Amino acid sequence: MLIEGKKICFAYDFGGSSFALQDVDIDIAQGEFVAILGCNGSGKSTLVKHLNALLQLQQGELRVAQIDLRNEQEIWLLRRLCGMVFQNPDNQFVSPVVEEDIAFGLENYEVPREEIPARVQAALALVEMDGYEKRAPNTLSGGQKQRVALAGVMALEPEIIIFDEATAMLDPDGRQEVVAIMHKLHRAGKTIIAITHYVEEAVAADKIILMHQGQVLACGRPQAILTNLDLMHAAELVPPLPVRLYYDLRRAGVDLKKCPLTEEELVEAICQLRSKT
């Protein structure tokens, strides 16, 4: 396992009794695309902040790429290995010029100066933002800003990329752009962890971790999690539209063969129904 956590507990008021995480187990394999779903305050951000030691492990065990999170000496290594993109793109820039912003991160990690221009270029190409080197981040669209923020992360060549609601503030086009890049990085072999409020974005994940009140309520394939109404209800989440329609149709006496997760699957299931009658 690339990421292995057992019985992780965390309280923001250390020693206090209100736990933001309670006995959380987490297993993520190399190259997996994992979506973390849960309502506000369920502990999603708190959990992923442990993965690159933005929060210190208080209780339990956690290993990321064989690095024991109880061993603080290796934190810098971990930060490079495990990049994070946050919700608000505007809070992620330090320079008024795109290429300088990405170079700044590399300088911080003491990447040799002569390597920096090529690394900046490669990172921008990866997120399909080459050509924007001299632009000011504040003149870009939300989706473009997030892609530049992601380029800053990718320039450090991480193995694991965490998106903490990186699409939450974007319009549908921007969201689509960022989601497409997530999947492209996944196809290239990266391990992707995506926290999202949009259940639709979790449909294509390899695995969903469903959180509620600081605990993992369930973990499994999207088909198993998103079509389970009781589970979704317990997590205070609304299932994707095709799932809701499936159950509505069933109540009306129309049984589709399989509960669809996407619009395409829904259309297919309905077409099969017609061809039978």
Ligand SMILES: Nc1ncnc2c1ncn2[C@@H]1O[C@H](COP(=O)(O)OP(=O)(O)OP(=O)(O)O)[C@@H](O)[C@H]1O
């Ligand atoms: N800096 C903090 N200080 C104190 N309590 C915090 C802090 N950050 C989060 N919490 C609390 O910890 C719990 C988990 O919060 P967390 O931010 O991990 O949830 P989340 O699932 O990421 O929520 P959201 O969807 O709103 O981002 C919540 O009860 C929250 O109020």
Ligand SMILES: [Mg+2]
């Ligand atoms: Mg959060």
